[in-house]
Amino acid sequence: MRGVILRGPGDVRVENRDDPRIVEPTDAVIKVAATCICGSDLWPYRGADDVHDAPMGHEYVGTVTEVGADVTKIEVGDFVVGSFFTSDNTCEICRSGYQSICIHRTPMGREGTQAQFARIPNADGTLVATPGTPDPDLIPSLLAASDVLGTGWFAAAVAAQAGPGKTVAVVGDGAVGLLGILAAKHLGAERIIAMSRHADRQALARRFGATDIVEERGAAGVANIKELTDGLGAHSTVEAVGTQESMDQAIRSTRPGGHVGYVGVSHDVVLEGRPLFYSGVHLHGGPAPVRRFLPELIRLIWDRAIDPGAVFDLTLPLEDATVGYRAMDERRATKVLLTV
Known part of the structure; x- marks a missing residue:
């Protein structure tokens, strides 16, 4: 063959x-x-x-x-x-x-x-x-x-605990991130923020249910999400990349008591204990x-x-x-x- x-x-x-x-x-x-x-x-x-x-x-x-x-x-x-x-x-x-x-x-x-x-x-x-x-x-x-659909579904539904009345942020505009948006929409999320710099992916994100687009990364991206959520951060965040930058951005974009679902295959990601301890954020993920x-x-x-x-x-x-x-x-x- x-x-x-x-x-x-x-x-x-x-x-x-x-x-x-x-x-x-x-x-x-x-x-x-x-x-x-x-x-x-x-x-x-x-x-x-x-x-x-x-x-x-x-x-x-x-x-x-x-x-x-x-x-x-x-x-x-x-x-x-x-x-x-x-x-x-x-x-x-x-x-x-x-x-x-x-x-x-x-x-x-x-x-x-x-x-x-x-x-x-x-x-x-x-x-x-x-x-x-x-x-x-x-x-x-x-x-x-x-x-990619099953992974996005796990990230949104189980790991990030997306659901009715919640604001969901999605870090990563690849296939998993985009289908995490679709899952969050189907699960009844009230607001879905897609972090994307690419016009074609932004268009598909909106088709799948995104209500807001944030193009900035790092501190500026986190600041934009905080601004959209009355300074609190998202209830649920999907991390769909697997890099240090994306994981940091996901944790910092999530409000205390919120949930981060990480499904990007991690490469050289290190979590500092003290900032994570004081973030009050739930982390759950892995292979879906x-x-x-x-x-x-x-x-x-x-x-x-x-x-x-x-x-x-x-x-x-x-x-x-x-x-x-x-x-x-x-x-x-x-x-x-x-x-x-």
């Missing part, structure tokens, strides 16, 4: 790879219908993570072509959506709602879903079948549910338990109540993945969908 390989920083290629096969009796194999490039893929692409000669991709939707002997809930022919971490969905951690920390989890990035086919470990606990074969126009939204939300998100997408697929602003065939990586790296695209 054809699949994306990262040979080294800046060196992404589409090459022949071995076809996936059933290894464990709990595995499934899917024919990938669509996959995409994640903002987190840019960390190794830029050399921030030491990755060489590795398959790429962890977001996927597709049709089941083969199942292992112990798979009982997923059937050949099902159109499925899965998470970027596999989970058994039965262990004590999964039952508490944190499938991304399942004691039997495996990272889908190890399999590499930017490919024509993919092996899915822990298939019964990882995959969720759609009610039928989706209309083609629903596939981008279902693909978004595999990671996307599997927890998939049934609800699939239902909302299937009923056309939400349109997270709008976050994809560039669609390319799998063979042009190199072009997609460059476009995202150069911020000419927010999120690239790869057709297979």
